[in-house]
Amino acid sequence: MSVVPDTYERIELASPETIRGFDLRRLPDAFYENPFPFYHRMRRDTPVRRMPDGSILLTRHADLDRIYRDTKTFSSDKKIEFKPKFGDSLLYEHHTTSLVFSDPPLHTRVRRAIVGALAPRALKPLEPQVERIVDSLIADIEPGSEFDAVEQFAIHLPIEIISDLLCVPRNEREPLRGWSLAILGALEPEIPKEKFEWGNRAVEEFLVYLKELVARRRAEMTPSDDDILSRLIRDVDAEDGLMHEELLHSCIFILNAGHETTTNLIASGVNMLCDMPETTAMLNDDPSLWPVAIEEILRLESPNQLGNRRAVEAFEIDGERFDAGTQITLCIGAANRDPAVFENPDSFRLDRGRFTHFAFAGGPHLCAGMTVARIEGRIALSKIFSAFPHLRRTRPAVRSRRARFRGFDHLPMRALA
Numbered sequence: 001m002s003v004v005p006d007t008y009e010r011i012e013l014a015s016p017e018t019i020r021g022f023d024l025r026r027l028p029d030a031f032y033e034n035p036f037p038f039y040h041r042m043r044r045d046t047p048v049r050r051m052p053d054g055s056i057l058l059t060r061h062a063d064l065d066r067i068y069r070d071t072k073t074f075s076s077d078k079k080i081e082f083k084p085k086f087g088d089s090l091l092y093e094h095h096t097t098s099l100v101f102s103d104p105p106l107h108t109r110v111r112r113a114i115v116g117a118l119a120p121r122a123l124k125p126l127e128p129q130v131e132r133i134v135d136s137l138i139a140d141i142e143p144g145s146e147f148d149a150v151e152q153f154a155i156h157l158p159i160e161i162i163s164d165l166l167c168v169p170r171n172e173r174e175p176l177r178g179w180s181l182a183i184l185g186a187l188e189p190e191i192p193k194e195k196f197e198w199g200n201r202a203v204e205e206f207l208v209y210l211k212e213l214v215a216r217r218r219a220e221m222t223p224s225d226d227d228i229l230s231r232l233i234r235d236v237d238a239e240d241g242l243m244h245e246e247l248l249h250s251c252i253f254i255l256n257a258g259h260e261t262t263t264n265l266i267a268s269g270v271n272m273l274c275d276m277p278e279t280t281a282m283l284n285d286d287p288s289l290w291p292v293a294i295e296e297i298l299r300l301e302s303p304n305q306l307g308n309r310r311a312v313e314a315f316e317i318d319g320e321r322f323d324a325g326t327q328i329t330l331c332i333g334a335a336n337r338d339p340a341v342f343e344n345p346d347s348f349r350l351d352r353g354r355f356t357h358f359a360f361a362g363g364p365h366l367c368a369g370m371t372v373a374r375i376e377g378r379i380a381l382s383k384i385f386s387a388f389p390h391l392r393r394t395r396p397a398v399r400s401r402r403a404r405f406r407g408f409d410h411l412p413m414r415a416l417a
């Protein structure tokens with residue numbers, strides 16, 4: 001197979017002055033547009049970067065790998081970290097009760113209850129359903145017309161699929177995206193008061209809705225039902241199982257985790273590939289290359305750019321000692337472009353062979369929904385580029401102003417066949 005030309009954007013290093021005083025809580029505008037020059041400079045010069053609040057930011061692939069694996073030293077529990085930010089609010093209750101921000105035993109119990117429903121074998125029947133939804137979205141795009149690839153394409157599939165997996169009836173899905181954006185938005189390193197209030201209100205409304213949904217599902221479900229919600233309800237009923245509140249917060253988390261990130265995978269794929277006609281032609285000629293292309297999109301434009309852990313014991317990196325209690329930000333976006341692991345890390349290549357990126361994190365918290373995300377990304381992108389091989393941007397894309405979740409608000413495109 002020939003090597004794909006180096007067509008994806010070339011990244012310059014940010015100057016040392018630009019990153020002097022770099023603070024995740026006070027990010028410069030340029031960072032939201034393109035954080036990679038900042039990441040490259042920090043990974044090269046200060047890979048263990050102290051933030052003004054005493055936390056550290058890690059940018060090397062090897063450091064993330066170590067921390068994801070060592071769950072004895074590095075905890076995912078956010079009860080201490082989120083207290084000053086969220087106080088006694090519902091946002092605090094939510095973000096400290098869902099599986100992603102917890103350690104065993106809660107993490108083990110919830111994960112065990114849901115992984116079966118998200119395993120590749122269980123998800124085989126999902127593919128025709130994904131294809132149907134994508135076909136109908138594409139049928140609504142008039143050839144030659146201008147359309148918004150976020151609003152009219154990328155946001156719809158993930159929300160439909162995750163709602164199906166959690167048995168949310170079709171006519172009740174409308175508020176989910178707004179709730180989800182409000183709750184995830186509150187996870188940004190620094191949030192204004194109105195974002196906090198918006199997030200809190202969203203958790204409150206989500207909980208009211210879910211209580212009712214769970215009651216209905218409990219009344220309707222049969223012992224052979226295998227969907228995520230029925231599995232979680234059965235776990236609540238089991239001895240030593242989940243508590244009702246844990247079930248509700250896990251549902252909120254899964255609904256949130258399952259769509260915003262996947263929306264951004266699809267939108268980033270459209271945004272990247274519309275600038276790479278040779279690669280798109282190659283993918284259309286040989287669709288078996290799509291899974292590799294999806295991994296490159298995930299690596300280069302990781303929808304989740306930042307993760308966090310807290311050290312529960314003292315530890316060392318590069319001979320420097322850090323105390324127990326140190327808060328750590330794991331920079332997925334930087335690790336996924338680490339030249340120590342990826343040759344020409346900023347270029348999009350279909351011939352990288354086997355590689356490990358951290359778009360889905362690593363270790364015991366490895367994304368439980370990655371098979372769903374990969375199926376959706378592959379089917380959505382292969383179908384839209386097959387229908388419109390010459391998709392072109394008509395105006396500059398509008399990025400969502402978020403550091404943790406990278407993606408777009410708007411992506412104006414012309415549908416050229």
Ligand code: HEM
Pocket residue numbers: 076099100101111118162254257258259261262265302303304307308358359360361362364365366367368369370372373
């Ligand atoms: C491109 C799309 C996606 C990306 C980039 C992504 C990324 C991630 C990352 C980075 C984590 C680990 C966070 C951490 O421990 O610090 C995670 C966890 C998780 N994700 Fe995803 N995710 C995606 C799609 C999905 C989907 C579609 C679902 C559900 C169907 C899902 C469900 C979960 C769950 C349940 C966890 C928690 C796993 C655990 O803590 O054991 N994700 N995801």
